[in-house]
Amino acid sequence: MQACEPTPELVILRELLAQETGFVSGSALAEKLAMSRVAVWQHMEKLRSQGFEFEAIRARGYRIVHQPKNLNATLVEALLAETAHHCQLIVLDEVDSTNDEAARQLATGRKTPFVVLARRQTQGRGRFGRSWNSAHNNNMYASFGFRPALTPERLQAFTLWMGVNVCDFVAESSQTAPGIKWPNDLLLNGRKAGGMLTEARIDSDHVRDLVFGLGLNVNAANDASPRATSIAEESRKPLDINRFTANLIRRMIASYEAFIDGRHRETFATLWDRFDTLRGQPIALIHGACRYAGTAEGIDDEGGLRLRDAAGQLQHFRAGEVTMEKDAATGTVED
16 A cells, blocks of 8 residues: 655645744745645645644744644654654544554555544453543544564564653653553553553464553543543643644654664663552552462563562463552452
8 A cells, every 4th residue: 555645734734834933935835735825725725624823924924923732643744854763643522442444454454553543432442351431522543553573472562662752752741750651551640541452363373463442641631530630630730632642653653663673672661660560569460360479670672561569479370350459458459
């Protein structure tokens, strides 16, 4: 599948954003697009209908004076610009699940990498099929589609690697304290702000294709629970959802490439230690019909949780549901 040529609206935005504090002349835009100035004006009218506002001054040209506050496909694409980490965008007003849509796109043979973004999900979900409230409130609902050269055993470490990079990006982008609760919860100051869901189609010995889903409360908590929060709530200021989305896409694609070629090994342990919210904490882990309790001691090389029980034995878990406990009961309990 061939990449689409940029639309005139996209080219105009890229040119104006490159001179964000100055002006771009109508003749320069017309020359860039190989069209008349009247045609340029018509395309700018299309941008105005999306919520952009422009100032026009005779003999100087145009500049952007207002950008849409809601997720805007053309603006995100323009902000990504010509990066080394090209990623096709699919932006939808509403979808059942971005993960499901990404899986459908992979099944049609769409070129990877790509990302499905939605303003609202009607059937968003997390681990174990749990519902994820995904209202239209300037949050991030995204699913990335990849065709990696991975063995199935590496999938858990992949999710954790992507998660610590989300945390690192959020820390750089806002005055917040992000963390990751093994295996897939994203926290801010101890309250849930998002989650990850990795799904794959697997052949006998390799991953055929892969979807990495990310739901992140950027500007509003998606849950009335006091345990939920958002980046805006914790930093006490709203975020520009389009710049945030473009920059996070860039970071996720770079992180994926680092994982595939093995460069992630240089920084994974350091990042995990920085953002791990469980290390040294008393926890209980439910796995199947059993409950295990002890102290969390980080993760192993494959991304499994390490738990030291009351007898001093170190156990490793590839899956399970973890809860923090003030005084975790020790031992194993059959449910």
